[in-house]
Amino acid sequence: MKILAILGSPRKGNSEILLEEAIKLCNGKKHELTIIKPCELNISGCTACDGCRDTGQCILRDDMDKVYPLLREAQRIIIASPIFFFGVPAQLKLLIDRCQSLWYEKYILKKIFPQPIKKKALLMLVGGMKKGEIGITCAEATLKAFLRTIDVREHKTLSYLGYDEPGAILKDLVALEKVKYATKELLKND
Ligand SMILES: Cc1cc2nc3c(=O)[nH]c(=O)nc-3n(C[C@H](O)[C@H](O)[C@H](O)COP(=O)(O)O)c2cc1C
Numbered sequence: 001m002k003i004l005a006i007l008g009s010p011r012k013g014n015s016e017i018l019l020e021e022a023i024k025l026c027n028g029k030k031h032e033l034t035i036i037k038p039c040e041l042n043i044s045g046c047t048a049c050d051g052c053r054d055t056g057q058c059i060l061r062d063d064m065d066k067v068y069p070l071l072r073e074a075q076r077i078i079i080a081s082p083i084f085f086f087g088v089p090a091q092l093k094l095l096i097d098r099c100q101s102l103w104y105e106k107y108i109l110k111k112i113f114p115q116p117i118k119k120k121a122l123l124m125l126v127g128g129m130k131k132g133e134i135g136i137t138c139a140e141a142t143l144k145a146f147l148r149t150i151d152v153r154e155h156k157t158l159s160y161l162g163y164d165e166p167g168a169i170l171k172d173l174v175a176l177e178k179v180k181y182a183t184k185e186l187l188k189n190d
Contacts, residue, residue, distance in 0.1 A: 001117075001187065003033045004074035008081025008092040010039035013166035018124040018158075019080035021179040025187065026078075034070055038091040041067070046097040056105025064098045071099070071150045075117050076186055079143060083127035083135035088142055096146045103149045113151070121147050121155035122186045124179065128164030136161070156182055 003026045009015040019035075026033045041063040051059035058064060071077075081088050088096070105111050123143055127135045136159040147155055158178055163169045170176075 001031050001075050001189075002073050003031050003076045003078065003187075004070050005033065005035045005078045006080075006092070006095075007035070007037045007039075008079060008089050010089060010091055011166060013082070014126045014160070014163050014169035015080040015082050015124065017167065017169055018126070018160075018175065018179050019078065021176045022078050022080070022122065022124070022183040025180065025183045026076075031187075034074075036067065036070065038095045039089075041091075041095070043067075043091070043094045043098060045094050046100050048100075052101035052104050053108070056101055056109050056111060058098060058101040060098070064095070067095060067098075068102070071102070072113065075115070075119055077119070077121040077147065077150075077152055078124075078183070078186070079121065080124040081126070081139065081143075083125060083129075083132060083139050086132075086135040086138045088139050093142070096142065099146060099149050106149060106151070115151060118154070118190055119150075119152040120186055121152045122182050123155055123157040124160070125157060126160045126163055126169060128162070130162040132161050156186070158182055 005023050007019050043064055044060055044062055125136050125139055140157050
């Protein structure tokens with residue numbers, strides 16, 4: 001199975017710990033795992049030029065050229081991200097906004113790419129605020145719009161609130177168990 005893991009955080013912190021736990025289960029002969037870190041990629045913001053309107057192809061040339069095929073081909077997507085200002089970090093949002101070309105392709109041009117198996121996703125969201133549910137709600141809404149655009153119709157969200165310092169997530173003694181369980185579920189074939 002082709003799996004794409006995306007780290008939303010620009011630091012070595014809580015999201016990375018969660019993502020590493022998930023990807024331990026994604027290695028092996030049965031899977032082809034690719035990990036991307038938007039903060040290490042050169043991705044420009046969508047300029048809303050509408051250059052993709054008639055073709056579904058973005059006219060900007062940068063590291064998104066490598067990302068688009070990964071988004072198209074992945075059968076499972078795992079995203080671990082912190083909440084920044086009730087949303088996702090800007091580096092991840094740049095990648096998401098550049099999927100406007102895929103949005104045109106799917107919803108306006110109505111190009112259908114048959115998928116061999118149903119695509120599914122796992123989201124792991126970490127916020128520093130103890131009562132930061134709104135951050136989870138808003139970030140999940142953004143990610144849901146992104147996932148539906150790339151034909152992922154089903155996702156599960158694990159949320160972790162009140163973890164601010166890098167590594168603080170390890171104080172949650174069941175955090176990694178929850179990741180393991182959810183990843184095993186994600187990797188099941190329907
Ligand atoms: C720019 C910035 C904005 C943040 N905004 C929020 C927020 O809106 N809600 C929240 O719960 N935590 C917020 N935080 C805290 C982070 O979500 C928290 O530190 C998290 O553990 C970071 O995850 P990481 O270690 O994977 O980077 C913010 C942190 C930064 C640096």
